[in-house]
Each structure stands twice: as C-alpha cells, then as structure tokens.
Amino acid sequence: MKKTAVKLSLISSLISPALMAQEKIPSNLLRIGDGSYYSEYAVVVDKDKRLTSVWQNANGKLQKVKEYVNDLGKASGDKKVEGDNKTPEGIYFFQSVLQGNQIPYEKYGVKALTTNYPNLFDEREGKTGYGIWLHAIPDTESLVRGSEGCVVVRNKDIEEISKLVKLDDSFFVVDDSLTYVSEDELVKKRSEIEDFLKTWRRAWSEKNIDVYMAAYSDSFYSSKRNKKQWRAHKSRLNKYYKNIFVEFSDPVFVEVDDQIKVKMLQHYKSDVMDDYGEKTLYLEREETGLKIIAETFKRADRKKAAEIISIGSLLRDQNISSMTDKLEKIGATE
Incomplete structure (x- = not known):
C-alpha cells in the first residue's frame, strides 16, 4: 500500500491540468497495459524534437505524465552498425538498472536503464551494436554534447522515469518523428x-x-x-x-x-x-x-x-x- 501511495503521489505531482486536457497522443501507442498484467506506462522518444515523454493508460485513456528534454547520438539517422554513434529507432524494453559504482558518474549520471537493442526486427535487418541505454548526465554537462547512441536525460528525470517503468514490460519506443492522433x-x-x-x-x-x-x-x-x-x-x-x-x-x-x-x-x-x-x-x-x-x-x-x-x-x-x-x-x- 505504501509503494502504491508513493507512486500515485508522484503521478499526481507530475501531471499538469494542461497535459490532462491534451487530446492528441502518439500513434505508436496502439494499446498499452492497464496494470493488471502488463505495465500501464510507456516511454516514447521523439528524435526530431529531442523530447522523451512518459505515457500512462489511465482507465482506458492514454495521458501524458511528463515530458523531458533529451540528448541523442552524435550522428543523425537510425542506427545500422556498431560504432556509428546513431540512436536506434524501434520498439524496445528496459532490461536492467545500473547505478552507483556500477557506472561512471561523469558519463552516465546517477542511473542508467539498459535496453534490448538490437531487438528481433533489428537483427533481421542485420543491424549491429550494443549498449544502447536511457541514462542520465551530470547537471554540469550539456544536453547537446551527443552520445554514442544512447538517449540521455537529466539526473532528476531518470529518477522520475525509473519509478514508473517496469523492467522487461514497459515499452520504450524510439521514433524519428512522432505523429500525434486523436x-x-x-x-x-x-x-x-x-x-x-x-x-x-x-x-x-x-x-x-x-x-x-x-x-x-x-x-x-x-x-x-x-x-x-x-x-x-x-x-x-x-x-x-x-x-x-x-x-x-x-x-x-x-x-x-x-x-x-x-x-x-x-x-x-x-x-x-x-x-x-x-x-x-x-x-x-x-x-x-x-x-x-x-x-x-x-x-x-x-x-x-x-x-x-x-x-x-x-x-x-x-x-x-x-x-x-x-x-x-x-x-x-x-
């Protein structure tokens, strides 16, 4: 009960009246869970706008919980091969949480969420590479320095996101440019x-x-x-x-x-x-x-x-x- 109360309190503090009134939603999120079995949260990255947003299925209606400014790979376009410094586009899941002495703070901030890149679609297309994460960055560093392909947000942002998502469950969707629909x-x-x-x-x-x-x-x-x-x-x-x-x-x-x-x-x-x-x-x-x-x-x-x-x-x-x-x-x- 205590964890549920904390999560509900966090959600209430994040969702503004303007966001709750929003009518358009990403066309990618065709159907996400309601929390009974599959996670009711999904994380979506709009590479074109350099924004990461968390969405929730609230009683059958999708609503944006919060939006964050992010950094991306140093090179533009969809990732194809290892070392191309591009951020992949596709459907992924978070696999593990790395923090503390597991990662160097100067590069990854307080926390990193690893992903399952390359997924099955990627492998069928012959894409290579590994270590594509959603991670943080120290506040002293610029959010336009460019990564090796990871999606990067601020320390406080990764903390908020990690409290809502579920490993191997919550969708992590990365698209070149999001299309919003009713x-x-x-x-x-x-x-x-x-x-x-x-x-x-x-x-x-x-x-x-x-x-x-x-x-x-x-x-x-x-x-x-x-x-x-x-x-x-x-x-x-x-x-x-x-x-x-x-x-x-x-x-x-x-x-x-x-x-x-x-x-x-x-x-x-x-x-x-x-x-x-x-x-x-x-x-x-x-x-x-x-x-x-x-x-x-x-x-x-x-x-x-x-x-x-x-x-x-x-x-x-x-x-x-x-x-x-x-x-x-x-x-x-x-």
Missing part, C-alpha cells in the same frame, strides 16, 4: 490489429490451416522453422489433436515504421493438454497487409494468467464466444 483515430488503428488477431485466433481454433497460414509472411522464421516448415508442423498438430481451443487476453501492441510488436496472455487447450503463457508476435506491414514474421511463447504464472483471462478476453467477440460454446459441446474443454 483517440478516435487511435481506436481505428487499434481495431485493425485486433481484427487481424481475431481472424488468426479463430482459424487456429478451427484448424483452418489455409486461413491460419495466410497471416504469416513468406519471410517468417521461428523455432528453427521457416513458413513451409511451420505449416507442416501445425498440420501435424491439427491431425494429432481432436480439438483445439485458443483464447487471448490483455493484448498490448505498439508500432514503429510498419513494425508491430504484440504481447498477450494465451490459453491453449486441446484434448491432451491445457497450457497458459505469454504469446509474442512480431508483425510487419506488407503489400498484402499485416503479416507475422516471428512469434514466441513462454509459460506464465498459471494461476495469475487464468484469473486475468477468466475476467474476459478482449479478443472474444460474439463469433468467438459461439466457437467456445461449440468446442465445449464436443468436449474440447473440461
């Missing part, structure tokens, strides 16, 4: 992704291999399988399992330059297994529409995941509910 426009973009996920999920549950595989890019590669091998793998499972039931809950997704990362809780059930976990999809916009280029799955805390999914899956529309009823009648669920 809530209605964001909902429209969000619906496109949700409709894609519903169609894919339904085809998976119905064992409709053609519709299911239509969601995948020709460049798909995951679990040491390309698209052709993935289809053969899924076809074998469809024959092995009499019934398959799949549902998702609490999906979160953001987009940068036609690249979209989706994370969501997954409940997969067949006549021989019953599993809960987290599904991650990597999507790209191609000429024929949204396509999956990679996906991963990791098991989650079964009790917590089951409780959240039982509240209601966002991706369970009327058609999907009918499918659930059908599967229950034929014995797909307990």
